[in-house]
Amino acid sequence: MQSYSLFSVLRESLRGHTGWRPTWRDAAPKTAYDIVVIGGGGHGLATAYYLAKKFGEARVAVLEKGWIGGGNVGRNTTIVRSNYMLPGNIPFYEMSMKLWENLEQDINYNAMVSQRGVLNLCHSDAQRDAFARRGNAMRIHGVDAELLDREAVRRMYPFLDFDNGRFPIHGGLLQRRGGTVRHDAVAWGYARAADSHGVDIIQNCEVTGFRIQNGAVTGVETTRGFIASRKVGVAVAGNSSRVMALAGRHMPIESHVLQAFVTEGLKPVIDGVVTFGAGHFYISQSDKGGLVFGGDLDGYNSYAQRGNLPVIEDVCEGGMALMPRLGRVRILRSWGGIMDMSMDGSPIIDRTDIAGLYFNGGWCYGGFKATPASGLCFAHLISRDEPHPLARVYRLDRFTTGHAIDEKGMGPHPNLH
Amino acid sequence: MRITCPCCGERSLDEFVYHGDATVRRPDASAPDAMTQFTNYVFIRANPAGAHRELWYHSAGCHAWLVVTRVVATHTIVGVELARDVAARRVHENREVA
Numbered sequence: 001m002q003s004y005s006l007f008s009v010l011r012e013s014l015r016g017h018t019g020w021r022p023t024w025r026d027a028a029p030k031t032a033y034d035i036v037v038i039g040g041g042g043h044g045l046a047t048a049y050y051l052a053k054k055f056g057e058a059r060v061a062v063l064e065k066g067w068i069g070g071g072n073v074g075r076n077t078t079i080v081r082s083n084y085m086l087p088g089n090i091p092f093y094e095m096s097m098k099l100w101e102n103l104e105q106d107i108n109y110n111a112m113v114s115q116r117g118v119l120n121l122c123h124s125d126a127q128r129d130a131f132a133r134r135g136n137a138m139r140i141h142g143v144d145a146e147l148l149d150r151e152a153v154r155r156m157y158p159f160l161d162f163d164n165g166r167f168p169i170h171g172g173l174l175q176r177r178g179g180t181v182r183h184d185a186v187a188w189g190y191a192r193a194a195d196s197h198g199v200d201i202i203q204n205c206e207v208t209g210f211r212i213q214n215g216a217v218t219g220v221e222t223t224r225g226f227i228a229s230r231k232v233g234v235a236v237a238g239n240s241s242r243v244m245a246l247a248g249r250h251m252p253i254e255s256h257v258l259q260a261f262v263t264e265g266l267k268p269v270i271d272g273v274v275t276f277g278a279g280h281f282y283i284s285q286s287d288k289g290g291l292v293f294g295g296d297l298d299g300y301n302s303y304a305q306r307g308n309l310p311v312i313e314d315v316c317e318g319g320m321a322l323m324p325r326l327g328r329v330r331i332l333r334s335w336g337g338i339m340d341m342s343m344d345g346s347p348i349i350d351r352t353d354i355a356g357l358y359f360n361g362g363w364c365y366g367g368f369k370a371t372p373a374s375g376l377c378f379a380h381l382i383s384r385d386e387p388h389p390l391a392r393v394y395r396l397d398r399f400t401t402g403h404a405i406d407e408k409g410m411g412p413h414p415n416l417h
Numbered sequence: 418m419r420i421t422c423p424c425c426g427e428r429s430l431d432e433f434v435y436h437g438d439a440t441v442r443r444p445d446a447s448a449p450d451a452m453t454q455f456t457n458y459v460f461i462r463a464n465p466a467g468a469h470r471e472l473w474y475h476s477a478g479c480h481a482w483l484v485v486t487r488v489v490a491t492h493t494i495v496g497v498e499l500a501r502d503v504a505a506r507r508v509h510e511n512r513e514v515a
Binding site for chain 2: 241242245250251252253254255299300301302303304308309310313343399400412413414415
């Protein structure tokens, strides 16, 4: 693998950039692998990378129906954080945060990890109490959290609408280690690193069926022929129900559309990630200058990667209530991504009842921040056939046994998580 | 996406509240496998990419519960019925079977 460094950039600039080589091989499928990972998004590529690097698996393939990074890993709003509250969630997301902090050195790729701080605003005394509780839960687990009062928030972001008639800002919960990561670079960086460890990344290869004999998986049927493998990992969040239906399984998941927006490029106006606590609106500024923001799910089942006007209006109203200066900015693009909304709002990383078939999904709209930990835990599960200690709670049968992890307390209503 | 309510005509989406899959049925609590059936009823969904029968409530209109059939991959609505009519038909069909 070509190593990237300041020296390599200088060398190539002197050679007219003629020495750069393709970042990963466009592999053709072999007839058999030890492990096949379905889904060439962030989670699938991270899984393959950790399988090869950390668990020493030599014959691994990633099957992607389209192209690498063409799904949700390229459609999200790039925010990373670990400000969860429930015991099962905090250690997992904090491990992910720590992996982000060391990711670029690990994979020798500039993923533009920017720990610019994630600030959640509160707009009532009750909400501040809830944030204090969440912050304390985080600190007990060794995660950084600071409860800011109104004046401390004002010093950071003086332009917010502090005296809004309906939603005055009372303070906020700040995680300084949170921030943003360049989402496409995560896919490309993991793809390149996995490829350099011998993983075959096979694009334009859609899985059309599973071959299952005596309750065990023996391979997958694809648009590029049958591929034999005794271990198959499914990491296709957004399409989990469709792929698992090929194995005859129904999941505790609904697919929903989440919209995101980016404005025209501006000079630096907002240097961190800010979320509005009275509606659902979050905003940050990309390094290119566009304001990147989003809000709630549209709220109905969807596999169409686009949403409808009522939610666009709702998101923009939230933005105006928080940051009135947004009113003069023009929106450049909006798009939608399909979320695996699980029944309790938490993900699933587990075996299935079919031997050798492993499932990773149900990421709701929090999948991007979990990419490294999800990959590591899924690789652990597939390679050793036992769950990673920090992902033990993400069981598929937790709905049957009553161990749901409902961070938001919404019950089995996927469109409300 | 606009929904044509049988009572009110074609209306904007923001007048409606979504309530999910309309095909799930509350199981018989006295069945021997009631536990499994209830787990499936509460948590497990077919989640198809094609036609999906789903409940919508016209909260900012006539307050009718609707069963909408919608192609989820394209948001094309292919049918809207009053949930009351769907339920009445099911009761009728069950009687015929019995």
